[in-house]
Each structure stands twice: as structure tokens, then as C-alpha cells.
Amino acid sequence: MSSLERIERIRESGGWLERYRHDSATCRCPMTFSIYLPPQAEQGPVPAVYWLSGLTCTDDNFRTKAGAQRYAAELGLALVIPDTSPRGEGVPDVPERYDLGQGAGFYVNATQAPWSEHYQMYDYVTRELPALVEAHFPLVPGLKSITGHSMGGHGALICALKNPGAYRSVSAFAPICHPTVCGWGEGCFGAYLSGDREAWKAYDATELVAAGAAPIPLLIDHGTDDEFLPDQLYPQDLEAVCRARDFPLTLRMQAGYDHSYHFIASFIGEHLAYHAVALK
Amino acid sequence: MSSLERIERIRESGGWLERYRHDSATCRCPMTFSIYLPPQAEQGPVPAVYWLSGLTCTDDNFRTKAGAQRYAAELGLALVIPDTSPRGEGVPDVPERYDLGQGAGFYVNATQAPWSEHYQMYDYVTRELPALVEAHFPLVPGLKSITGHSMGGHGALICALKNPGAYRSVSAFAPICHPTVCGWGEGCFGAYLSGDREAWKAYDATELVAAGAAPIPLLIDHGTDDEFLPDQLYPQDLEAVCRARDFPLTLRMQAGYDHSYHFIASFIGEHLAYHAVALK
Numbered sequence: 001m002s003s004l005e006r007i008e009r010i011r012e013s014g015g016w017l018e019r020y021r022h023d024s025a026t027c028r029c030p031m032t033f034s035i036y037l038p039p040q041a042e043q044g045p046v047p048a049v050y051w052l053s054g055l056t057c058t059d060d061n062f063r064t065k066a067g068a069q070r071y072a073a074e075l076g077l078a079l080v081i082p083d084t085s086p087r088g089e090g091v092p093d094v095p096e097r098y099d100l101g102q103g104a105g106f107y108v109n110a111t112q113a114p115w116s117e118h119y120q121m122y123d124y125v126t127r128e129l130p131a132l133v134e135a136h137f138p139l140v141p142g143l144k145s146i147t148g149h150s151m152g153g154h155g156a157l158i159c160a161l162k163n164p165g166a167y168r169s170v171s172a173f174a175p176i177c178h179p180t181v182c183g184w185g186e187g188c189f190g191a192y193l194s195g196d197r198e199a200w201k202a203y204d205a206t207e208l209v210a211a212g213a214a215p216i217p218l219l220i221d222h223g224t225d226d227e228f229l230p231d232q233l234y235p236q237d238l239e240a241v242c243r244a245r246d247f248p249l250t251l252r253m254q255a256g257y258d259h260s261y262h263f264i265a266s267f268i269g270e271h272l273a274y275h276a277v278a279l280k
Numbered sequence: 281m282s283s284l285e286r287i288e289r290i291r292e293s294g295g296w297l298e299r300y301r302h303d304s305a306t307c308r309c310p311m312t313f314s315i316y317l318p319p320q321a322e323q324g325p326v327p328a329v330y331w332l333s334g335l336t337c338t339d340d341n342f343r344t345k346a347g348a349q350r351y352a353a354e355l356g357l358a359l360v361i362p363d364t365s366p367r368g369e370g371v372p373d374v375p376e377r378y379d380l381g382q383g384a385g386f387y388v389n390a391t392q393a394p395w396s397e398h399y400q401m402y403d404y405v406t407r408e409l410p411a412l413v414e415a416h417f418p419l420v421p422g423l424k425s426i427t428g429h430s431m432g433g434h435g436a437l438i439c440a441l442k443n444p445g446a447y448r449s450v451s452a453f454a455p456i457c458h459p460t461v462c463g464w465g466e467g468c469f470g471a472y473l474s475g476d477r478e479a480w481k482a483y484d485a486t487e488l489v490a491a492g493a494a495p496i497p498l499l500i501d502h503g504t505d506d507e508f509l510p511d512q513l514y515p516q517d518l519e520a521v522c523r524a525r526d527f528p529l530t531l532r533m534q535a536g537y538d539h540s541y542h543f544i545a546s547f548i549g550e551h552l553a554y555h556a557v558a559l560k
Contacts, residue, residue, distance in 0.1 A: 011505065011536035013546045067347030067545060225291065256291035265347060266293045 004136055007032075013073035014039040017063060026120045026128040027086040034059040035133060036069050040076035045140040047168075047279035048078040048133070049272060052125065052148030052155035055184070056103045059083050062149075065261035071269045075276040080133055080144075082125050084151070086118040099184050100191055106179070107155030108203045110192035119192055122203070126159050126166070145169040145275040149264055150228070154179055157205035157218065164214040169278035171219035171271045173264050174226055177238035178206040184232050206234070210241040217248040219274055221267050223257025284416055287312075293353035294319040297343055306400045306408040307366040314339040315413060316349050320356035325420040327448075327559035328358040328413070329552060332405065332428030332435035335464070336383045339363050342429075345541035351549045355556040360413055360424075362405055364431070366398040379464050380471055386459070387435030388483045390472035399472055402483070406439050406446070425449040425555040429544055430508070434459055437485035437498065444494040449558035451499035451551045453544050454506055457518035458486040464512050486514070490521040497528040499554055501547050503537025 008019035015038040024031040040046050049072070051062050059081045062068065072079050085091075085105030092114040093101035110119035134141045146167045148156040153175025160170035179185025180200045189200040201207035222235050229235075235251055242249040257263040288299035295318040304311040320326050329352070331342050339361045342348065352359050365371075365385030372394040373381035390399035414421045426447045428436040433455025440450035459465025460480045469480040481487035485498075502515050509515075515531055522529040537543040 010538060010540060010542045011503070011534075011546070012542040017542060064541070065344055067350065069542070070347065070545065070549070223291070254291075258290060260290060261344070262290045262292040262297060262349070265350065266291070269350070 004132070012036070013070045015041065015069070015073050017069060019059065022132065024086070024124060024128060026124045027118050029086045029088050029091055029118050031086065031124065032059060032083050033129065034063050034081040035137060036063065036072055036079040036081075037137065038073045038076050038078060041078060041138045045138045046076050046078050047143040047145070048080050048139050049275050049279075050080045050082070050125065050144060050146040050156075052082065052107060052146065052152030052159075053084050054148070054150030054152050055084070056098050057084050057152075058103070061261065065265065066268050067265045068268045068272060071272040075272055077272060077276055077279070078137065078139055080129065082129055085121060091118045100187055104151065104188060106151055106185070106188040106192065106203070107158065108189070108192050111199070112192060112194050115192045121155075122159075125155065126163060143168065143279055145279055147171040147173070147271055147275065148175070149173040150259065151176055151184065153220070154185075154205060158203050158208065160216055161205060161208040161213040162202075164216070167216070169219075169275050170216060171274060172221075173267065173271075174222050174228070174233060174259055175205070175220060176233055177220075178204060178234035180204045180207060181237070182232045182234060206238045206241050209238065209245060209247050215247055217250065218242070219250045219271065221252045221254055221263075221271075223254050223259065223263045225256055226259040226263070228259050284412070292316070293350045295321065295349070295353050297349060299339065302412065304366070304404060304408060306404045307398050309366045309368050309371055309398050311366065311404065312339060312363050313409065314343050314361040315417060316343065316352055316359040316361075317417065318353045318356050318358060321358060321418045325418045326356050326358050327423040327425070328360050328419050329555050329559075330360045330362070330405065330424060330426040330436075332362065332387060332426070332432030332439075333364050334428070334430030334432050335364070336378050337364050337432075338383070341541065342544075345545065346548050347545045348548045348552060351552040355552055357552060357556055357559070358417065358419055360409065362409055365401060371398045380467055384431065384468060386431055386465070386468040386472065386483070387438065388469070388472050391479070392472060392474050395472045401435075402439075405435065406443060423448065423559055425559055427451040427453070427551055427555065428455070429453040430539065431456055431464070433500070434465075434485060438483050438488065440496055441485060441488040441493040442482075444496070447496070449499075449555050450496060451554060452501075453547065453551075454502050454508070454513060454539055455485070455500060456513055457500075458484060458514040460484045460487060461517070462512045462514060486518045486521050489518065489525060489527050495527055497530065498522070499530045499551065501532045501534055501543075501551075503534050503539065503543045505536055506539040506543075508539050
């Protein structure tokens with residue numbers, strides 16, 4: 001178990017928003033995450049909702065712009081907010097691209113050089129990070145749900161679909177629903193996982209549902225004015241495979257909303273309330 | 281009446297977050313502001329709460345980080361969010377200082393060169409901007425309240441204290457309560473208003489109350505762990521003059537909170553609910 005260095009502690013909505021750095025055994029570099037502990041955590045362990053962020057984000061975007069902490073405080077939920085990739089001087093990157101390398105881990109375990117040394121985000125968010133935070137904070141062991149935005153919405157969906165029983169509930173904001181057929185996904189999967197498109201399907205929500213993933217209800221919001229909806233997100237593909245299998249999907253097309261945190265802020269309260277029910 | 285150019289429109293919490301640019305007659309340069317129109321504004325005119333931001337901010341910080349829009353949507357309030365100073369190539373600035381010039385208008389009417397040409401923020405926020413937005417948006421004319429943070433908390437207090445009856449209510453987050461005796465205030469007032477300290481008192485909440493300002497209840501929150509509390513904010517000075525006059529002040533020292541937007545996000549709902557009562 002790696003040690004934690006607390007690098008920030010801020011009072012918010014009666015609880016504490018904290019940021020930590022630790023040496024990740026999975027990603028083989030220092031990793032940073034934020035955690036919000038609601039007031040109820042001072043009385044005893046609480047459930048946790050994991051938030052996976054989108055391209056270009058760190059752990060800071062969500063905690064600053066989503067307004068989630070006040071709902072977490074009301075509902076008695078911890079928020080666990082990892083970074084979107086390994087980072088640092090020794091970590092491969094493509095500085096001229098926002099959609100590959102640092103800030104774009106895509107929540108997969110890379111198998112290809114030079115990425116495979118550090119880009120092990122799937123194992124990091126599903127195994128190392130939960131074990132770490134459950135050992136160090138007042139969280140109910142194993143009692144967790146997951147959500148996220150865009151690339152992180154994709155991440156939330158695959159984490160839940162690939163780990164039956166590990167998450168009590170899952171939701172997503174504007175997720176990349178079918179990454180193996182969109183530019184963002186092709187770019188990252190091609191780099192991290194080789195050109196073997198069959199290997200990509202293990203990290204694709206639409207393909208996982210089509211291949212028989214165990215049912216778990218999926219709550220998904222998309223904005224109808226999201227600039228990335230036509231070319232990157234493909235909710236219609238996920239919807240089609242769910243319909244074919246009678247897989248439980250609640251897909252809400254929210255009229256007029258875009259891809260920004262203003263969209264997330266508008267519905268994060270509903271999502272957290274949804275998770276709170278599943279976590280009680 | 282200057283014309284408005286809409287430069288952004290984002291759906292949020294059932295309403296619209298919009299940003300405009302206009303040629304300001306008061307500041308003699310283009311000015312930018314944001315406005316949030318709640319869903320109720322589609323049915324008819326709504327009251328407005330003005331938000332004045334702090335040093336270094338533009339209109340973007342509050343709308344992105346405070347989480348106010350969801351409360352405004354629930355309460356049926358518009359939010360009017362001006363910039364903190366005139367800006368642009370022709371506008372004087374001290375680029376190496378965050379606390380003077382652009383981003384630091386201090387909500388006063390400058391009388392000294394080179395500032396007086398454009399730095400007329402007091403008239404801008406109390407006269408030009410309300411007239412402009414009431415002419416162009418579904419707002420109830422004259423039905424407004426005001427709040428803000430730090431330098432903007434100072435601004436909210438002086439706008440209300442200097443204009444009896446103009447604002448139904450006023451509140452402030454970590455306001456600079458006695459600017460004529462703190463470094464931030466001395467720096468700006470000395471530049472904008474000359475070295476005549478008597479002239480400064482017209483823009484100082486503590487001095488205005490001491491000099492007999494008409495009573496209006498003041499709701500003020502400070503964080504006890506605010507790094508600027510000891511040297512810049514001086515709520516104890518405002519409290520002393522209010523006590524001496526029996527001037528209505530609710531001063532809440534919020535344990536453990538700092539000067540950040542996480543503090544604002546924690547209490548903005550209470551403040552907007554307070555204003556909503558006054559505006560009904």
C-alpha cells in the first residue's frame with residue numbers, strides 16, 4: 001500500500017475537499033486524486049461515488065465546476081476523483097495533441113510501447129485507487145458507484161460493465177458510447193492497444209453490451225446541442241444493442257444542452273441522488 | 281442605449297446562461313457581462329441579483345465555479361454578472377500587479393489620470409448596466425438585489441449603502457469591509473482617487489455606516505481560515521460601527537472556510553434564498 005501525501009484541504013459544504021499525491025504501483029509514477037468527504041464521514045464510513053473526467057481534465061475540473069459537493073454533503077456520499085492519465089516528465093506524451101497521452105488515458109490498460117509502462121488507468125481506477133482510499137478514509141469497503149463525463153463517461157460505463165457487482169450503480173454524462181468507431185477512440189485505442197481492433201472491444205461499452213455483459217441499469221444524459229454528439233459519442237449505437245438485448249438503459253436526450261460543465265452542473269444532483277438510492 | 285452583441289449562449293438548469301459585449305458610455309470602452317435567465321423568465325419578467333466579482337476575476341469565474349445557476353433556476357432569479365474593470369488595449373493597466381488596473385476596478389469612479397478615462401465602475405454597475413439589462417431582458421424594472429465576493433463584496437456593500445431603496449437586499453462573501461485601511465484598498469484608492477484619504481471614505485462600507493448611511497440589513501459571511509482575513513478584510517471594523525449605530529448586520533464567521541469559490545459555493549444557495557425573499 002503506497003503512502004499518501006495530502007497536498008490540499010479545503011472546507012466545502014460542511015465537509016472537506018482534499019487532494020492527495022501517492023506513488024502508484026499500477027501506473028509506476030506519482031498520481032494525484034481529489035476526494036470529498038461529506039459531513040457524515042465524521043460520524044462513520046460513507047459510500048463513495050467515483051467520478052471519471054474527460055479529455056484534457058485533471059481531478060480539478062469536476063471539483064471546481066460541477067457543483068457536486070453540496071449534493072454529496074446532503075446525501076452523505078464521498079466523491080473520489082482521479083486524474084485522467086499518468087503524468088510527469090518520465091511519462092510519454094504527445095504535447096501537440098489534446099486527445100492522446102497525458103490527459104487522455106481513456107481508462108484502458110495500454111499494451112503497446114511506449115504507453116504500456118505507465119498508462120494502466122483501467123487497473124488504477126478499478127483496483128489500486130479503491131483499495132487505497134478504502135484503506136485511508138472513512139468509506140464503507142466495496143460500497144461504491146461510478147459516473148463520469150465524455151471520455152470519463154465511457155470509463156464509467158466500461159468499469160461497471162466489466163466488473164459485475166463491483167459498482168452498485170453507474171451513470172454517465174455525454175459518454176463516448178462506442179469508442180471503437182469514433183475518432184477519439186480510434187486514436188487512443190490504436191496507440192495504447194495496437195491496431196488489432198478486436199482487442200479494442202474489451203474497452204467499448206457498446207461492444208461489451210453486445211457481447212453479453214451482465215445487466216446493470218445504465219443512466220445516461222446527452223445534450224442535444226453537444227458539438228461532439230454527431231461524430232464522437234454515438235449513443236444511438238449503445239441504444240441499439242441495449243434494445244436488442246433488453247439491456248436496461250435510460251438514455252435522456254436533454255434539449256439544448258452542450259458538452260460543457262454547465263450541462264453537468266444541471267444534472268449532477270439527479271445523478272448523485274440516483275446513486276445514493278443504489279448505495280443505501 | 282448601446283447595442284448588445286451576444287457572444288455566448290449556454291443551456292443550464294433549464295434556463296440560459298448568456299454573455300454579451302457592448303460599448304459602454306460610462307467606461308468608454310467595450311464591456312462584457314454575463315446574465316443567467318432562469319426558466320421562469322420565459323413566462324414573464326423576473327427579479328435580478330447582481331454579482332460583483334473579486335480581484336483578478338472576469339464575469340466567468342462566478343458563473344463557472346459558484347454553482348449559483350441551479351439556485352437561481354429554483355428561485356426564479358436572474359443573475360447579472362459584470363466584469364471587474366474596463367479592459368482592452370486602450371485601457372490603462374499595471375500588468376505586473378494583480379491588484380491594480382484591469383481586473384481590479386474596485387467599483388469606484390476614478391478621478392485621477394490615467395484611470396479616470398475608463399475606470400468608472402461604480403456608475404457602470406449602479407446605473408448603466410441595470411438600465412441596459414432592464415431594457416433588453418425580461419427583468420422587473422428596479423427589482424434587484426446585490427452580492428459579491430472580496431473586492432466584489434465591498435462593491436455590493438457600497439452600492440447598497442450609497443443608494444437607499446435601489447436594492448431590496450444586499451449580502452457579501454468575504455468582503456473587504458474597510459478598504460481605506462487595508463493594502464488592497466489603499467493601493468487602488470490611492471491610484472484611482474488621489475492621495476486624499478477623505479475622498480476614499482465615499483467608497484468604504486465601514487466609513488459609510490459610520491457616517492450615517494440609511495439602514496439596510498447586511499448579510500455577510502467570512503471564512504475563519506480565509507488567508508486574507510487578518511490583513512485585508514476587517515469585518516471587526518464594520519461590526520464595531522454597526523454595533524455603535526445599531527445598524528442591522530448579520531456577520532457569520534464560518535468555521536474552517538477559506539477565501540475560495542468552494543466557500544462561495546457552500547453558501548450561495550442561502551444567499552440567493554435570502555435575496556429571493558426580499559425580492560418577492
